[in-house]
Amino acid sequence: MSWSMTKQFPCYACKVRDVAEIMEVLTIARMYGLSVIAHGAGHSYTDAALNTDGVIIDVTNMRRILSWNPEQGIMQVEPGVTLRDLVRVAMPDGWWPPVTPSTADVTIGGCVAMNVHGKNAWKNGSFGEHLLSLTVLLANGQMLTLSPISHPELFHAFVGSAGLLGIIISVTLQLQRIPSEHVNVRVQPAASLSEILRILHEEQCADYLEAWVDAFASGRSLGRGIVTSTAFCDERNDTGLRLPTPHIPEHFQEGLTRYIGTTCRPFLKSGARIANQGMYWWSKWRGSEHIGHQSLFRSLFYPPAIFTGYRALLPQGTETFQVFVPFSQAEPLFHEILHRSQDHHFIPLWCVIKQHSQDPFLLSYQVDGFSLEVNYQVVPQTVQQLRTMLLKLMDLVIAVGGRFYLAKDSLLTDILYRRSVGDTAVETFLHLKQMYDPEMLFQSDLFRRVFQISLQ
Numbered sequence: 001m002s003w004s005m006t007k008q009f010p011c012y013a014c015k016v017r018d019v020a021e022i023m024e025v026l027t028i029a030r031m032y033g034l035s036v037i038a039h040g041a042g043h044s045y046t047d048a049a050l051n052t053d054g055v056i057i058d059v060t061n062m063r064r065i066l067s068w069n070p071e072q073g074i075m076q077v078e079p080g081v082t083l084r085d086l087v088r089v090a091m092p093d094g095w096w097p098p099v100t101p102s103t104a105d106v107t108i109g110g111c112v113a114m115n116v117h118g119k120n121a122w123k124n125g126s127f128g129e130h131l132l133s134l135t136v137l138l139a140n141g142q143m144l145t146l147s148p149i150s151h152p153e154l155f156h157a158f159v160g161s162a163g164l165l166g167i168i169i170s171v172t173l174q175l176q177r178i179p180s181e182h183v184n185v186r187v188q189p190a191a192s193l194s195e196i197l198r199i200l201h202e203e204q205c206a207d208y209l210e211a212w213v214d215a216f217a218s219g220r221s222l223g224r225g226i227v228t229s230t231a232f233c234d235e236r237n238d239t240g241l242r243l244p245t246p247h248i249p250e251h252f253q254e255g256l257t258r259y260i261g262t263t264c265r266p267f268l269k270s271g272a273r274i275a276n277q278g279m280y281w282w283s284k285w286r287g288s289e290h291i292g293h294q295s296l297f298r299s300l301f302y303p304p305a306i307f308t309g310y311r312a313l314l315p316q317g318t319e320t321f322q323v324f325v326p327f328s329q330a331e332p333l334f335h336e337i338l339h340r341s342q343d344h345h346f347i348p349l350w351c352v353i354k355q356h357s358q359d360p361f362l363l364s365y366q367v368d369g370f371s372l373e374v375n376y377q378v379v380p381q382t383v384q385q386l387r388t389m390l391l392k393l394m395d396l397v398i399a400v401g402g403r404f405y406l407a408k409d410s411l412l413t414d415i416l417y418r419r420s421v422g423d424t425a426v427e428t429f430l431h432l433k434q435m436y437d438p439e440m441l442f443q444s445d446l447f448r449r450v451f452q453i454s455l456q
């Protein structure tokens with residue numbers, strides 16, 4: 001077990017290898033009156049895994065695959081196993097995680113704790129819907145194995161509770177059988193938001209769907225974009241499925257993307273405008289087209305080098321705003337978000353639309369509808385005005401029954417959160433927290449921002 005002190009959000013960080021070490025940290029934290037929170041790969045965009053003045057328990061060394069049944073596609077893993085680790089073992093046997101976010105380097109513990117979704121959210125739901133069971137360590141030191149059948153209430157509250165009810169020690173999940181390591185990708189240009197939503201509705205037989213929106217386009221072109229539908233290739237491969245090997249060595253890719261990011265930084269806004277326009281017109285010129293075999297892995301996950309380039313290009317980061325809105329309200333609301341952003345001169349650098357379906361978890365953020373994710377450049381001089389605009393937009397989202405995702409939203413307050421998910425969900429969660437963690441041992445910056453004021 002190793003301890004260190006972090007600088008930006010001062011707290012004790014402790015890297016553990018097993019349950020005994022977690023228990024030791026909990027005892028020490030209690031002795032000093034400190035709160036604790038579990039930490040995976042740290043890929044949440046928000047303060048979910050931060051605990052200023054407390055302790056974070058880094059579980060990334062708990063990285064063993066505990067069992068694998070290649071006949072049934074059932075895997076049991078420790079919480080620090082990443083999606084990349086999981087895929088490395090399961091893919092040669094023809095299995096794949098049924099739900100994945102856009103990066104393979106998140107931990108399974110993090111995926112359960114935030115109940116992540118992927119580009120197939122309308123079809124496969126959220127990560128939690130594919131769990132057979134979870135073993136968790138509660139604040140009183142008790143280990144409990146939860147399944148949707150054995151402990152329905154606690155299981156549905158634990159998934160998506162951002163580590164606030166306890167620490168996930170192991171996860172048993174059902175993987176999805178896949179026919180191929182390749183997919184067919186179809187790209188269709190759409191002249192408006194309504195066309196994007198219409199195409200998404202029509203492409204229900206795809207396996208993955210996502211739309212990119214050109215937020216620079218205005219007037220009659222407002223909301224134009226490109227819809228990408230991806231479907232598994234129907235090919236038989238008797239030699240086992242394989243992960244793609246990188247064309248360029250990873251360290252070289254990183255150097256290259258860092259160089260490109262730094263060089264392009266002064267031209268970010270004009271470059272983004274040109275890139276958005278160029279992508280749209282390129283797809284229009286090529287028309288709706290099948291692009292042959294593409295690697296499934298590459299079509300779903302960003303390469304890690306992209307993040308190096310991203311940090312070089314945007315040293316202050318981005319403000320991400322993702323809203324989940326019922327079908328009937330999506331078009332006018334997305335239109336308003338894009339329109340208002342342009343009016344206030346905060347044009348998102350990139351925007352993505354996905355389709356979703358409601359799931360059964362207590363703190364669920366998914367609704368039967370669409371989500372729009374917009375990403376703005378952070379400029380210190382104007383970030384406050386940007387946040388003021390987004391807070392006003394949040395009111396509109398809540399008014400139409402929309403929700404927000406705790407892994408990506410850093411603006412939610414306790415009042416806004418209650419209004420979006422409802423008093424009953426928050427009260428039930430806080431009641432369970434009181435029952436299973438009466439001393440409030442598990443806390444994070446997100447907990448204090450979104451839940452704690454409700455307790456006072």
Ligand SMILES: Cc1cc2nc3c(=O)[nH]c(=O)nc-3n(C[C@H](O)[C@H](O)[C@H](O)COP(=O)(O)OP(=O)(O)OC[C@H]3O[C@@H](n4cnc5c(N)ncnc54)[C@H](O)[C@@H]3O)c2cc1C
Binds near residue numbers: 041049110161163302
């Ligand atoms: C490039 C990028 C793309 C992304 N795309 C998507 C996407 O498409 N869809 C999507 O849903 N999300 C997406 N995300 C968000 C990401 O998938 C989630 O935030 C995920 O939870 C991150 O996992 P992590 O291992 O980094 O967890 P962390 O960020 O370290 O932690 C997240 C939360 O999980 C809790 N936690 C972690 N481990 C445990 C444990 N063992 N026990 C209890 N609690 C635990 C932490 O306390 C914290 O509250 C993306 C993130 C990035 C950086």
